[in-house]
Amino acid sequence: MLFEQVCIIGLGLIGASLAQAIRDRQLVGRLVAVDRHAPSIEAAIADDVIDAGSDSLFDVVAGSDCIIVAVPVKTVGAVFKDIEQTMRQGLIEEDGIISDVSSTKLNVVEAAKEVFKQLPSGFVPAHPIAGAEQSGYNARRSNLFVNHSLIICELKTTDPEAIDKMANLWEGVGATIMKMGVEHHDAVLAYTSHLPHLLAFNLVEQLASHDDNMDIFRYAAGGFRDFTRIAASDPVMWHDIFIANKPALINALDEYSKYLSELRSLIVNEDSTQLLGLLGRAQSARKHFGHMLTSTPYTKKLTDPSNTDNSMATSNQASSAYIITPSTTINGSMTVPGDKSISHRSIMFGSLAEGVTKVTGFLEGEDALATLQAFRDMGVTIEGPENGEVTIHGVGINGLKPSKTPLYMGNSGTTMRLLSGILAAQPFDSVLTGDASLSKRPMERVAKPLREMGATLQTTGERGTAPISITGSDKRGSKLQGITYDMPVASAQVKSCLLLAGLWAEGKTTVIQPEISRDHTERMLSAFGYDVEVEGNKISVVGGGQLTACDIAVPADISSAAFFMVAAAIAKDSEITITKVGMNPTRTGVIDILKLMNADITISNETFVGGEPVADITIKSSQLKGIQIPEELVPLAIDEFPVLFIAASCAEGQTLLTGAKELRVKESDRIAVMADGLTQLGVDCTVTEDGIIIEGKGGNNSEAVFGGAEIYSHHDHRIAMSFSVASLRASDTIKIEGVETVNTSFPGFAELCNRLGMNIEVKSV
Numbered sequence: 001m002l003f004e005q006v007c008i009i010g011l012g013l014i015g016a017s018l019a020q021a022i023r024d025r026q027l028v029g030r031l032v033a034v035d036r037h038a039p040s041i042e043a044a045i046a047d048d049v050i051d052a053g054s055d056s057l058f059d060v061v062a063g064s065d066c067i068i069v070a071v072p073v074k075t076v077g078a079v080f081k082d083i084e085q086t087m088r089q090g091l092i093e094e095d096g097i098i099s100d101v102s103s104t105k106l107n108v109v110e111a112a113k114e115v116f117k118q119l120p121s122g123f124v125p126a127h128p129i130a131g132a133e134q135s136g137y138n139a140r141r142s143n144l145f146v147n148h149s150l151i152i153c154e155l156k157t158t159d160p161e162a163i164d165k166m167a168n169l170w171e172g173v174g175a176t177i178m179k180m181g182v183e184h185h186d187a188v189l190a191y192t193s194h195l196p197h198l199l200a201f202n203l204v205e206q207l208a209s210h211d212d213n214m215d216i217f218r219y220a221a222g223g224f225r226d227f228t229r230i231a232a233s234d235p236v237m238w239h240d241i242f243i244a245n246k247p248a249l250i251n252a253l254d255e256y257s258k259y260l261s262e263l264r265s266l267i268v269n270e271d272s273t274q275l276l277g278l279l280g281r282a283q284s285a286r287k288h289f290g291h292m293l294t295s296t297p298y299t300k301k302l303t304d305p306s307n308t309d310n311s312m313a314t315s316n317q318a319s320s321a322y323i324i325t326p327s328t329t330i331n332g333s334m335t336v337p338g339d340k341s342i343s344h345r346s347i348m349f350g351s352l353a354e355g356v357t358k359v360t361g362f363l364e365g366e367d368a369l370a371t372l373q374a375f376r377d378m379g380v381t382i383e384g385p386e387n388g389e390v391t392i393h394g395v396g397i398n399g400l401k402p403s404k405t406p407l408y409m410g411n412s413g414t415t416m417r418l419l420s421g422i423l424a425a426q427p428f429d430s431v432l433t434g435d436a437s438l439s440k441r442p443m444e445r446v447a448k449p450l451r452e453m454g455a456t457l458q459t460t461g462e463r464g465t466a467p468i469s470i471t472g473s474d475k476r477g478s479k480l481q482g483i484t485y486d487m488p489v490a491s492a493q494v495k496s497c498l499l500l501a502g503l504w505a506e507g508k509t510t511v512i513q514p515e516i517s518r519d520h521t522e523r524m525l526s527a528f529g530y531d532v533e534v535e536g537n538k539i540s541v542v543g544g545g546q547l548t549a550c551d552i553a554v555p556a557d558i559s560s561a562a563f564f565m566v567a568a569a570i571a572k573d574s575e576i577t578i579t580k581v582g583m584n585p586t587r588t589g590v591i592d593i594l595k596l597m598n599a600d601i602t603i604s605n606e607t608f609v610g611g612e613p614v615a616d617i618t619i620k621s622s623q624l625k626g627i628q629i630p631e632e633l634v635p636l637a638i639d640e641f642p643v644l645f646i647a648a649s650c651a652e653g654q655t656l657l658t659g660a661k662e663l664r665v666k667e668s669d670r671i672a673v674m675a676d677g678l679t680q681l682g683v684d685c686t687v688t689e690d691g692i693i694i695e696g697k698g699g700n701n702s703e704a705v706f707g708g709a710e711i712y713s714h715h716d717h718r719i720a721m722s723f724s725v726a727s728l729r730a731s732d733t734i735k736i737e738g739v740e741t742v743n744t745s746f747p748g749f750a751e752l753c754n755r756l757g758m759n760i761e762v763k764s765v
């Protein structure tokens with residue numbers, strides 16, 4: 001039993017629901033209640049909700065080790081006086097718990113100070129974020145608090161044990177505990193609850209006072225009804241709350257008036273770009289705030305987006321799994337989603353350009369959506385995405401505004417590293433955060449050269465990792481300087497970060513890459529009319545130029561196509577054609593490697609779309625052989641190695657990969673994680689410092705190579721998709737946990753696999 005006897009004062013909706021919830025779950029020894037309204041007490045006794053009750057505290061309180069005050073805020077002070085007297089009379093212990101459920105907290109704490117002089121050590125101010133338009137004993141619901149937050153305001157004077165006990169009681173009735181300071185509580189509630197209620201009452205009042213109010217109400221459709229639902233709440237209660245939380249509410253109201261008059265002038269001036277920007281930002285913030293809070297994907301449907309404050313999911317929780325039963329062949333013609341690298345850059349360049357950029361084929365996956373959201377947060381008006389179409393109203397090279405909140409990059413290394421370059425050059429400060437996987441990836445590789453350019457930024461994570469905190473040039477007082485940087489690793493992200501910073505730097509910024517890496521930044525700079533000098537592995541830009549909007553057609557992503565290329569090659573009697581795939585020569589390493597492994601690949605319909613080569617790729621069942629992978633191909637196939645390891649397992653003989661240390665710092669350590677999974681599936685492999693040796697089990701495409709296993713994705717989309725492909729040569733079921741991450745680059749992956757002949761069942765876990 002949590003308490004011997006709990007005494008609830010006030011059997012309104014909250015008090016009665018709490019009593020019923022405690023009773024149903026048998027959490028305490030005895031339950032008594034006080035209410036001035038005798039019928040409520042009588043009913044509660046008759047319904048066996050309480051053991052005893054009265055209209056006077058003095059009749060029933062004796063022996064209570066916990067008192068919960070659930071009366072209107074205005075009367076809390078008077079109730080405290082009664083409680084103080086019962087203490088003095090020795091009816092209850094002085095160190096017993098006294099708690100409340102009031103919507104405002106500063107006034108409750110003040111009232112307690114006034115009555116008790118010294119705040120009792122058992123005083124635990126609490127507030128359940130739950131309610132309904134109905135009030136009174138008869139509206140009670142035993143499940144009212146399930147999955148709702150309960151805020152405890154911690155006071156220095158409160159005994160931590162008392163806080164724990166109250167937290168246990170509320171958890172017992174299903175609530176999720178949150179803790180915050182008293183002032184903060186009142187300010188937060190003023191914005192999230194009190195202001196919306198006030199506005200709802202106000203709008204109904206405004207419409208009701210029109211002469212033609214009946215017509216207005218008769219024709220008022222969903223908008224009015226939705227917006228004003230809460231105006232049906234108890235006026236006395238809300239009157240008391242508004243007065244009790246006056247300072248914080250007035251503050252919120254003043255800010256609201258400012259926003260409203262700005263919105264008014266946008267309409268008066270018919271300023272479409274700004275108006276659309278404001279509405280678009282608000283829409284996406286409303287759509288995504290739940291995802292941001294819970295660190296769940298943008299593309300995942302939340303059951304009740306308005307209710308996410310109650311489900312503080314941790315970002316690395318696996319929420320869905322693939323259960324894959326073996327299949328043997330895969331056939332058909334298909335397209336895969338848009339290129340991730342190009343989609344990111346289309347938003348970045350479009351935002352920084354003068355004019356309107358129209359993007360088609362945009363990848364509506366988590367990573368690219370994180371980039372899009374970040375630029376919206378920095379004041380850019382972006383329409384869409386709708387069927388891959390995005391319209392970006394560029395703000396010009398100096399038009400970004402500081403985000404009001406830290407910029408959340410989700411799982412996307414590309415977003416974080418490229419944005420670091422852009423933001424290091426802005427006049428304002430920024431903070432960049434990411435999910436648990438991104439927060440482990442090295443960020444000093446961009447921070448260090450940016451500092452050489454004169455930027456001020458810190459990787460505030462444990463080991464040179466995110467969050468990244470960037471100080472704007474206004475505070476720093478100097479512009480970035482162009483540098484020549486010899487890159488220690490062949491990374492397109494580092495290269496792009498520095499070239500982007502170079503757009504604002506004084507003089508020339510040159511990056512020298514040890515090996516060729518993807519060149520989408522260079523190509524897109526040219527497409528937006530910015531001069532880029534490319535001499536072999538040396539790329540330079542001169543700061544101070546402008547970007548001019550242009551239309552971008554994003555080709556299909558060869559990194560996504562790679563899964564189906566390997567799938568068709570390792571399966572029997574299979575043939576797949578993937579149409580309009582981006583064939584940028586800095587990305588086609590996967591084709592070269594598969595060809596060296598003897599894969600039957602044909603390229604057709606070669607053409608150019610928006611400055612990038614594209615073609616159809618046809619691949620048939622192949623007798624693959626193991627090879628030593630040429631090191632110069634590594635950066636050109638960097639994201640395709642997980643699935644190439646599946647191909648190597650199905651090849652005849654050994655495959656040796658070297659010079660691929662970079663794989664260890666992707667969304668997961670792709671060498672270690674793939675090796676673990678392959679071993680689980682029965683493939684021999686040896687991990688080396690910069691690569692892997694895989695003993696192919698090859699031979700006949702009709703024979704199984706892999707057994708069954710349960711594999712964890714480690715929050716890495718490419719790991720999840722690669723092991724899915726293995727099911728085409730597996731003898732048993734492969735279960736992959738944590739597949740929600742597939743949405744970062746390939747929404748619709750499982751559906752497409754199934755259409756082509758595989759057996760993937762998606763399960764929520």
Ligand SMILES: O=C(O)C1=C[C@@H](OP(=O)(O)O)[C@@H](O)[C@H](O)C1
Pocket residue numbers: 340341342414490491492493494496518638639662
């Ligand atoms: O610039 C880009 O768009 C990317 C570059 C590569 O990363 P590195 O630059 O770290 O190799 C790649 O792995 C990533 O998926 C996308």
Ligand SMILES: C=C(OP(=O)(O)O)C(=O)O
Pocket residue numbers: 340367411412413414415639666667718745
């Ligand atoms: C490494 C990848 O992406 P990023 O670095 O952008 O997270 C990837 O998509 O495989």
